[in-house]
Amino acid sequence: MTKSATITRSVIIEREMPHPPERVWRALTQGVLIEEWLMKNDFQPVVGHRFNFRATPMPHWNGVVDCQVLAVEPDRRLSYSWNASGEEAAGGLKTVVTWTLTPTRGGVLVRMEQSGFRTEDETNYQGANYGWQRYIGGLERVAAGLG
Amino acid sequence: MRTTTNELFSTLADPTRRAIFERLCRDGEQTVRALTDRAGVSQPAVSKHLGVLKHAGLVRDRRVGRQTHYSAQPQGLVPLIDWMSLYGSFWREHFDRLEALLNRMDQ
Numbered sequence: 001m002t003k004s005a006t007i008t009r010s011v012i013i014e015r016e017m018p019h020p021p022e023r024v025w026r027a028l029t030q031g032v033l034i035e036e037w038l039m040k041n042d043f044q045p046v047v048g049h050r051f052n053f054r055a056t057p058m059p060h061w062n063g064v065v066d067c068q069v070l071a072v073e074p075d076r077r078l079s080y081s082w083n084a085s086g087e088e089a090a091g092g093l094k095t096v097v098t099w100t101l102t103p104t105r106g107g108v109l110v111r112m113e114q115s116g117f118r119t120e121d122e123t124n125y126q127g128a129n130y131g132w133q134r135y136i137g138g139l140e141r142v143a144a145g146l147g
Numbered sequence: 148m149r150t151t152t153n154e155l156f157s158t159l160a161d162p163t164r165r166a167i168f169e170r171l172c173r174d175g176e177q178t179v180r181a182l183t184d185r186a187g188v189s190q191p192a193v194s195k196h197l198g199v200l201k202h203a204g205l206v207r208d209r210r211v212g213r214q215t216h217y218s219a220q221p222q223g224l225v226p227l228i229d230w231m232s233l234y235g236s237f238w239r240e241h242f243d244r245l246e247a248l249l250n251r252m253d254q
Contacts, residue, residue: 011235011238013235013238013239013242015242015246017246017249019249019252019253023249023252023253024245024249026252027245027248027249027252033248033252036244036248037241037244037245037247037248038241038244038245110242110245112238112242114238
């Protein structure tokens with residue numbers, strides 16, 4: 001009960017947008033445009049490129065996300081790592097963000113999946129030193145029982 | 148009494164305590180003795196863990212004769228679930244901003 005296989009959780013957001021995929025692709029891959037809707041960055045649409053997102057620091061978050069481009073398929077798919085940085089990197093957030101664009105009759109279905117939220121072996125999630133992460137795997141099961 | 152998120156996290160950080168709570172969620176109401184038989188620690192230790200879980204709003208007790216029965220209160224987990232959904236809110240908010248930008252690009 002105290003040790004189980006690693007289970008990861010994902011956050012998935014999907015939204016259909018009445019725009020051509022090429023326009024959405026530009027908003028996802030041009031640094032100046034990304035800054036307008038997400039965060040300051042030095043993104044380049046080149047596989048292997050390392051970059052940061054930067055926001056105003058908050059309690060338990062230094063405001064910097066360490067990233068590396070993992071996949072670039074123009075107008076279709078973009079993927080980058082999304083990790084905690086600096087002193088928060090060890091034991092911190094290690095996730096992957098993947099954008100998928102699927103043309104629809106009225107525009108494009110935009111899907112964002114952030115995967116890899118781990119349920120164990122993390123004792124320092126965003127600076128908060130609680131050993132509770134292992135527990136998260138069972139949370140949804142229990143939450144489902146709340147009706 | 149209002150349970151703070153910090154108290155909830157620290158309550159569930161202990162593996163033995165978490166195992167007791169998970170067992171109550173899975174198997175339903177149990178006596179202290181039944182829990183002790185499976186917990187691998189002494190009855191006073193189990194009682195102490197149950198006291199902490201009760202204080203955090205995660206279990207409820209009921210006396211029947213000389214036995215105390217404990218049951219899980221999963222709604223006590225709500226602050227934790229809210230915390231996990233923060234990342235969902237983060238992306239939804241930024242999706243709104245992305246759409247606003249796309250609309251401006253259209254002009």
